[in-house]
Each structure stands twice: as structure tokens, then as C-alpha cells.
Amino acid sequence: MSKLGTLTIGQAPRADITPILDAVIGASVPQRHAGVLDGLSRIKIERDFATEPGQPVLITKLLDGSAVVIDRARTEAAAQHKLAMLEAEGCSTILMLCTGHFASLSTEKARLVEPDRILPPAVAALTQGAQLGIIVPLAEQISSEAGKWAPLGRAPLYAAASPYGGAGVSIAEAARELAGRGAQILLMDCMGFVERHRREAAEAGLPVILSNGMIAKLVSEIV
Structure with missing residues (x-):
């Protein structure tokens, strides 16, 4: 079994x-x-x-x-x-x-x-060259985790907002920032982001991919 x-x-x-x-x-x-x-x-x-x-x-x-x-x-x-x-x-x-x-x-x-190992090629296939905006929990992860997104056809845009609260911008603010910079699809790159976070990000008017979903x-x- x-x-x-x-x-x-x-x-x-x-x-x-x-x-x-x-x-x-x-x-x-x-x-x-x-x-x-x-x-x-x-x-x-x-x-x-x-x-x-x-x-x-x-x-x-x-x-x-x-x-x-x-x-x-x-x-x-x-x-x-x-x-x-x-x-x-x-x-x-x-x-x-x-x-x-x-x-x-x-x-x-x-x-x-x-x-x-799964998300980068899967997201690349889903987005098909669209400008991806990625929300990560910590600003430090923008550089340390960037290498795994090589399969994307276009370099992604990044913003940091934690799913666990604390200081810093909100998820909705991060999503709006990415939309303003030209993102066409958003990805929430942390297993800690859940459905309520997806709803907050979706206020920016873009499709939102939830990693854990x-x-x-x-x-x-x-x-």
C-alpha cells in the first residue's frame, strides 16, 4: 500500500x-x-x-x-x-x-x-513566455533562489512578502507592485502561501499560481 x-x-x-x-x-x-x-x-x-x-x-x-x-x-x-x-x-x-x-x-x-525540481519546468510550460512575477518570503531569497528559474523563457520579476506576517509589505502590495512592473502571471514561491494569500495576491487582477496547490x-x- x-x-x-x-x-x-x-x-x-x-x-x-x-x-x-x-x-x-x-x-x-x-x-x-x-x-x-x-x-x-x-x-x-x-x-x-x-x-x-x-x-x-x-x-x-x-x-x-x-x-x-x-x-x-x-x-x-x-x-x-x-x-x-x-x-x-x-x-x-x-x-x-x-x-x-x-x-x-x-x-x-x-x-x-x-x-x-518540478515547479520551474511546469510553470515555464504554463506561462509560455508570459512575464512571470514571483513572490518570495524573504528579500534575501531573490538572489539565492533565482538559479532554479532558468527554464523560464523570460527572466522573472521578484517581490518579497512573508506568508507568516511581520514587518514588510503585504502580499497584496507585493502583487500590485509586480503588476505595475509588467508581470502578467504571479507565482507564490513558498509552501507557506495558502489560499487566503492567493486571494490577496489576486487583488492585483492577475492569475496567481499557488505552489503548494x-x-x-x-x-x-x-x-
């Missing part, structure tokens, strides 16, 4: 993301949710996953609802151990709940689904 594992870079379960999966994946498919930061206090997270100046970062959500920014390389190393755990527990397909780029993640037998639909075809 198929068993779906999910791995968030934060703490599981992700109450904001799992309903999107449940909407398209049948209840007959067992699921096991795990997180890279499961069981860790914020103090330990800030120590063991501390960011380094100039190095790629990721942002994720903890069980208490707060957000934390963590180092991508340290997260990738810890994620590999969690993937092995999920595979040992019988997961036949494992979905990374992160659109960030990871260079070295692997599994022995389980099918590993990494959104950053697209990935959930694709994964439902193979589990």
Missing part, C-alpha cells in the same frame, strides 16, 4: 498546508508528517540552524505559529536524516514541503518529490 510522507523544514504537522493535501489526496492513503525542527526549542533552533552572513536562508513556521529564519545548508543536512526516518517507517513517496533548492537530498527506495495536485497522481 502507498504511504505518503511529508517533510517540512519547520515543525509538523503544518496545519496550514495539510488541508491542501487532504483536499486532493484520498483519505485511503496513509500519511506521516515530520519536520526538520520537530521537538526543538527556539533557543536550540537559533543555535543549531543559525544563519550565516551572505549564505542562503529559508523561513518556516513552528507549531506555536511563529516564524523562524534558518540556514539552508544546515537545514539540508538535517533534512537528509529525517528522510531516512520517513523511509524506514514505510513511506513510499515523500514530499518536501518547501520550494527552496536543495542540492543533495536523496532516498534509497522511496520516491522523493522536491517542489524546486500545484504540487499537491501532481503528487495526488502518484500516491
